[in-house]
Amino acid sequence: MRSRLRAEFGEAAYRSWLKPASFEFSGEDTIRILAPTRFMRDWIETQYGDRLLRLWSEENPKIVRLEIVHDGAAPERAATVPVVVSAPASDGAHNDIGAPLDPRFRFDNFVVGKPNELAFAAARRVAEAESVPFNPLFLYGGVGLGKTHLMHAIASHIRKTTPERLVIYLSAEKFMYQFIRAMRFKDTMAFKDQFRSVDVLMIDDVQFFSGKDNTQEEFFHTFNALVDHNRQVIISADKSPNDLEGMEDRMKSRLGWGLVADIHPTIYELRLGILQSKAEQMHFDIPPKVLEFLAHRITSNVRELEGALNRLVAYAKLVGRPIALDNTQEVLQDILRANDRKVTIEEIQKRVAEHYNIRLGEMFSARRSRAIARPRQVAMYLSKQLTERSLPEIGRKFGGRDHTTVMHAVRKIDELCALDSSFSEDVELLRRMLEG
Ligand code: ADP
Numbered sequence: 535m536r537s538r539l540r541a542e543f544g545e546a547a548y549r550s551w552l553k554p555a556s557f558e559f560s561g562e563d564t565i566r567i568l569a570p571t572r573f574m575r576d577w578i579e580t581q582y583g584d585r586l587l588r589l590w591s592e593e594n595p596k597i598v599r600l601e602i603v604h605d606g607a608a609p610e611r612a613a614t615v616p617v618v619v620s621a622p623a624s625d626g627a628h629n630d631i632g633a634p635l636d637p638r639f640r641f642d643n644f645v646v647g648k649p650n651e652l653a654f655a656a657a658r659r660v661a662e663a664e665s666v667p668f669n670p671l672f673l674y675g676g677v678g679l680g681k682t683h684l685m686h687a688i689a690s691h692i693r694k695t696t697p698e699r700l701v702i703y704l705s706a707e708k709f710m711y712q713f714i715r716a717m718r719f720k721d722t723m724a725f726k727d728q729f730r731s732v733d734v735l736m737i738d739d740v741q742f743f744s745g746k747d748n749t750q751e752e753f754f755h756t757f758n759a760l761v762d763h764n765r766q767v768i769i770s771a772d773k774s775p776n777d778l779e780g781m782e783d784r785m786k787s788r789l790g791w792g793l794v795a796d797i798h799p800t801i802y803e804l805r806l807g808i809l810q811s812k813a814e815q816m817h818f819d820i821p822p823k824v825l826e827f828l829a830h831r832i833t834s835n836v837r838e839l840e841g842a843l844n845r846l847v848a849y850a851k852l853v854g855r856p857i858a859l860d861n862t863q864e865v866l867q868d869i870l871r872a873n874d875r876k877v878t879i880e881e882i883q884k885r886v887a888e889h890y891n892i893r894l895g896e897m898f899s900a901r902r903s904r905a906i907a908r909p910r911q912v913a914m915y916l917s918k919q920l921t922e923r924s925l926p927e928i929g930r931k932f933g934g935r936d937h938t939t940v941m942h943a944v945r946k947i948d949e950l951c952a953l954d955s956s957f958s959e960d961v962e963l964l965r966r967m968l969e970g
Pocket residue numbers: 639643644645646650675676677678679680681682683684808836837840
């Protein structure tokens with residue numbers, strides 16, 4: 535039987551988990567497995583329980599039950615309740631050390647745009663590759679931009695296409711919790727073994743390890759052991775490896791060895807795409823104008839965008855009225871206010887001067903040559919669009935100009951944008967930079 539187990543589970547898993555255990559009959563229909571620690575008992579049960587039972591009943595059809603007990607040396611722990619495997623175990627086999635996957639986070643409903651195309655491509659590559667294309671894959675970006683979504687999508691994809699590979703996904707927080715628990719139960723060996731026997735280890739939000747030296751140390755060793763054995767490691771964080779504070783330098787450097795892919799803040803097109811896709815999934819008719827309005831105004835992150843949409847739909851269902859611009863503004867007042875652009879005229883002047891390569895002082899100067907006057911007009915135009923300032927206020931900030939000058943600038947730029955698409959793209963680019 536031992537050789538069969540070795541063949542079935544592979545040398546590494548056999549040696550780590552099954553070899554140290556002993557097996558005995560317990561009555562006619564039950565096999566009892568004695569695991570040296572409680573931790574190993576749980577692990578054998580969740581990872582191998584149903585396969586073990588199947589193997590045994592193939593050998594001996596009388597066997598219908600598996601009893602897994604902890605056979606620890608400590609007398610107070612000797613009487614642990616046995617874990618019994620008798621029914622086919624559910625899909626949650628990895629849940630003991632990993633975290634469950636959210637079935638809503640898939641590749642097919644992840645909307646791709648400029649800000650996330652690299653991260654998306656890298657995630658797909660890792661999910662579809664048979665070998666390890668880069669190690670680790672390090673995904674980073676601000677909150678609510680889709681890191682966890684991509685991580686779950688990778689894990690689900692691998693589990694579906696190559697179920698024999700053991701994929702563990704968990705948050706850095708949960709990793710720490712498990713580590714601390716293992717230390718408390720003096721089970722760190724088992725802890726190490728269980729993480730080192732996986733094929734794909736995914737840890738979300740590793741910035742959580744900042745300043746937590748012991749956990750970081752353990753993670754570092756786990757990480758190295760896996761990478762050395764050519765197992766795929768996938769990490770996410772809110773910052774690039776180098777910018778992670780409270781991380782040891784050797785850790786930062788190691789994290790950056792593979793492919794580092796960042797998710798940038800969203801841009802208008804992506805936000806609109808996401809809204810359209812989500813509205814469609816919700817089977818709810820929302821006028822395009824409203825979606826465009828939301829994409830313009832809610833710029834913080836995708837989670838907020840989703841929240842706004844959910845609230846709108848809930849409202850519409852509740853009051854039974856169709857969604858339009860006016861009730862959108864009313865229902866989402868607080869979210870919209872929080873997302874109001876807080877760009878200042880000073881920032882606009884600085885950005886625009888840089889962009890056209892003129893001195894900042896020219897924004898206030900009296901010079902009228904076109905090379906200077908045009909950028910100045912663009913800055914006035916953007917000030918009108920992106921701030922709440924009135925025309926006279928804007929005029930004052932541009933070297934004490936009259937409000938009619940500002941009005942003229944706004945009209946002029948509008949005209950030029952309509953005539954010249956490359957000019958209009960340029961202005962749009964500036965606007966986005968300022969909004970972002
Ligand atoms: P993060 O982990 O980076 O904080 P999440 O992955 O939790 O962000 O994303 C927040 C929410 O936004 C999730 O509901 C996720 O499905 C959604 N989301 C983020 N980016 C996209 C995208 N590109 N397409 C579709 N949904 C997205």
